[in-house]
Amino acid sequence: MPKTSQIAALYVDVNNGPYAKMANVDEWGIERDATKYNGPDPVVAHPACAPWGKFSWRSCGADSQTDGSRSCGLIAVDQVRRFGGVLEHPVGSKLWEAMGLPRPGEGQDAFGGWTLDVKQVDWGHPCEKRTWLYIVGVNPEDIPRIPPAKKPTHVIEPGGGTTLPRLPKSQRHITPPKFAKWLVDLAQRVDPSLLKNSCASTEVNRRNNPVDAHQDGARFRTRFAEDNPQFALAMADVLRGASTLVGQAWLEDGREIIEVESDSYCSNPVDDGDEFTGSIEIGDRFLTRPLKDYEDWRKAWWREALQNSIDAGATEILLGASKNEDGTWTVFCDDNGKGMNFEQVRSYFLRMGESGKPIGSGSGNVGGFGKAKELLVLPWIQWTVEIDGTKIVGHGLPFKKMVGKPRQGVRIEVIMPADTFTTTSHARAMLERSHLQTKVQINGEPFDPDTFLNVTEKIRTIEGKGDIYLKRTPGEKHCTILVRHHGLFMFEIYTSLVDGIVVLELTGPSIELLASNRDAFADYHIKSAISDFVTELAKDPTSSLVSQGKKLRKLYRGDGSFNAQKDEIASTVVDKNPEFFTSAPDPETVVDDLIISIEIVKSNEERSTDFQDTKKDFLNALQTTAETAREIITHAPRDGFEDKLRLVKTLIWKPDFFILNENEKKEVPKIFMPEHMTATTLRLARVWAEVCKFVLLQLRMFEPFGIGFCFDPYSRAMYTEEDGSSWILLNPFKNPKVEAEGILRPTDDKDLAKIYACAIHECSHLQGYSYHDESFASRMTENMALCAPGWRHVKKLALSVPMKGQVSKK
Secondary structure: OOOOOOEEEEOOOOOOOOOOOOOOEEEEOOOOOHHHOOOOOOEEEOOOOHHHOOOHHHOOOOOOOOOOOHHHHHHHHHHHHHHOEEEEEEOOOOHHHHHOOOOOOOOOOOOOOEEEEEEHHHHOOOOOOEEEEEEEOOOHHHOOOOOOOOOOOOEOOOOOOOOOOEOOHHHHOOOOHHHHHHHHHHHOOOOHHHOOOOOOOHHHHHHHOOOOOEEEOOEEEEEEEOOOOHHHHHHHHHHOOOOEEEEEEEOOOOOEEEEEEEOOOOOOOOOOOOOOEOOOOOOHHHHHOHHHHOOOHHHHHHHHHHHHHHHOOOOEEEEEEEEOOOOOEEEEEEEOOOOOOHHHHHHHHOOOOOOOOOOOOOOOOOOOOOOHHHHHOOOOOEEEEEEOOEEEEEOOOOEEEEEOOOOOOOEEEEEEOOOOOOOHHHHHHHHOOOOOOOEEEEOOEEOOHHHOOOOOEEEEEEOOOEEEEEEEOOOOOEEEEEEEEOOEEEEEEEEEEEOEEEEEEEOOOHHHHEOOOOOOEOOHHHHHHHHHHHHHHHHOHHHHOOOOOOOEEEEEOOOOOOOHHHHHHHHHHHHHOHHHHHOOOOOHHHHHHHHHHHHHHHHHOOOOOOOOOOOHHHHHHOOOOHHHHHHHHHHOOOOOHHHHHHHHHHHOOOOOEEEEEOOOOOOOOHHHOHHHOOHHHHHHHHHHHHHHHHHHHHOOOOOOOEEEEEEOOOOOEEEEEEOOEEEEEEOOEOOOOOHHHOEOOOOOHHHHHHHHHHHHHHHHHOOOOOOOOHHHHHHHHHHHHHHHHHHHHHHHHHHHOOOOOOOOOO
16 A cells, blocks of 8 residues: 655644654644644644543633644644544544544545544553544555553543552643554555545536635635535634635524635535524633733732622622642632522623613712623633522533522632632732722631721812822832722723822723723723823822812913914904005004004904803903003014014914912912902013013914913923913912012012013923923023013013003902
8 A cells, every 4th residue: 555654743742742753753733833734744633632522611722722722623633634644532522523523433424534443551551541533544454553452550530440540640641652653654554545625626616506606806605514524624724714704604404504715615505595593602712702801810800709799788708719639729709798689690690791780970889891700700610609599500601500508698609720810819919909898808817907008188180080099108109000999999000100109099980981891991081181190290290299189270261372363353454554564664653553453453353252250351451452562563573574464463362361270288369360350460461471472473483372370389380281272371479489478570670580581481382392301401592592682672561561450340
């Protein structure tokens, strides 16, 4: 008979397996990914058996050949059928049923494959270890000689009255070298003429099956019924990525139908008259998906369990985790809450997407997503829910109801695999970031309430969303914001280093504010507010961590930034005063005519009534008066047409006004509020507005901005952004730290010099420099040089601002 020298050993341990020293054997292990083997040599395949054995429900693997993947077995069958060889699996493997493989004594399948039942003890294994071999390409009479029967010296599992010792788990899976050599010899005997896996060409397939194979470029779509041998091949190709699963359904007789898209497949006609009925099925991979849905599922498991207990009104919660003899872990959460009956457990807890909890701001519930059970029970070897008089035990999705003991509350217990488990150290780490009013025990020991993180200093409020608290830790740096809901830790956000622990306590419903896994924000407004706060911490951690207390942010709307209406007004002035724009306005009459024209346009302008929180009188008062306009026209740069047009726009514009209080211990005195300003404070606001305008005109720029007062013991002036606008704010006090020294007076040269210097400094920020770095320092130095000649005119400008009484006494 023909004999091939080279074979491929698939899904094997390259480092420790028996094939390492064999000649003419191409090994495919973890590094090479045996699922990608595509011939042409015959194969000896050892795909993972855990997903197909009697304990397959314990297998939590997903993708790789070493984690118990079901797909490896399906692909291995396809590889044996295409290239010939042998696949080895334990007796009774469910892979035979899944792929329609013939059992021992049932003859050959459509691919010429047949099954041989052997005992590995005959090749030197310590245990009997009955094994099924699926063989393709070799007739039964051509296989190598099977050695004489031997007696085992050990057993894999004790029982049945045997007195033989139990074989250590680490040695059970090892393939005897003699058995491996025998399998290689068998695979080398593959006769290519016996392989029956080839299909007709794509053209013939399309021609013979015009309904079920649809041409789509160079690819075809074909339907396969599960009772056809090509069904398993098509499914294996889908799993290894050689084709694409387009659809899946079930006929009324229970047969599964799939539709795949590939380069070519043999025809498998399905009557178009058959109705496709069925429902979406959940595969094994779905059960372990929750482990990837959480940033740290080991802490999240305890969080979700605690959340359910707290929402149930529990006053005492017992937590525990212990390692079992077989290496698995038993983990539980037991509470004395209001509990559930079986119908509630079945309708809510054991139904995906349902919670059964009332939600909303008044419910007091942390949860409400119905997602917790996906992590709590689905991925594990076994789960148990105990309620009053009932015990429910499940493995993944299936469960069984049994009679239980009388009890109060609910106990959730799961058995986790030896390589995927959480411990009480993760529970402690989560509790130490929380502050609960419930008594908690961990493995029978009371959790010290003083270990909870209690923070009481509120430094900021996000209206309707949450409050930010601070626990100061002098000399100890921290770099996260802990996000909690009703005291229960959810997740953390990384920040720059600060001298304290920052906690965000959410006050709104978690279902509205958080993502379904509670590891991130879903609400845009709180996400934006926290992002801004993190930025503030990076720029100025000292001021950002000062309690708001009596802080204030109040906006008064004037004209805002320049718009088309202001351009139209400026153009009207230009049309009425052509000589101003074509010659130097030295003659006093030219300046007077320009001022008169501006005043006429201003008086005819429709005043905006969209002012917030105050009368429009104050904002109108911030508009440049005729007296001040004369000083600005005389001394501001006007070298070109654009400079002169900008000058006119400035003179007819009134800015927005903003009050910002950063002193948490003191309220803003009423005399600085626009609706209560005295003549002195009103004049200071006017001078500040005109000096800022004058500085920007000298810098030949005018970015949209607003002005105002700021009250911060650490700042003489401030540039900030609020409500989508830029703001240049002046601290009205001579000494921000000692307010008793009085307010700035524009009539005092020293105070006016401070005002002018602050205007140059803060206007420099408008040129795109947010931080006080080297580039800003360089820009401000240049701006100081540009504005230095203007100082001699600033005094006249300040004196031209009229002195008036209160804005409004209404």
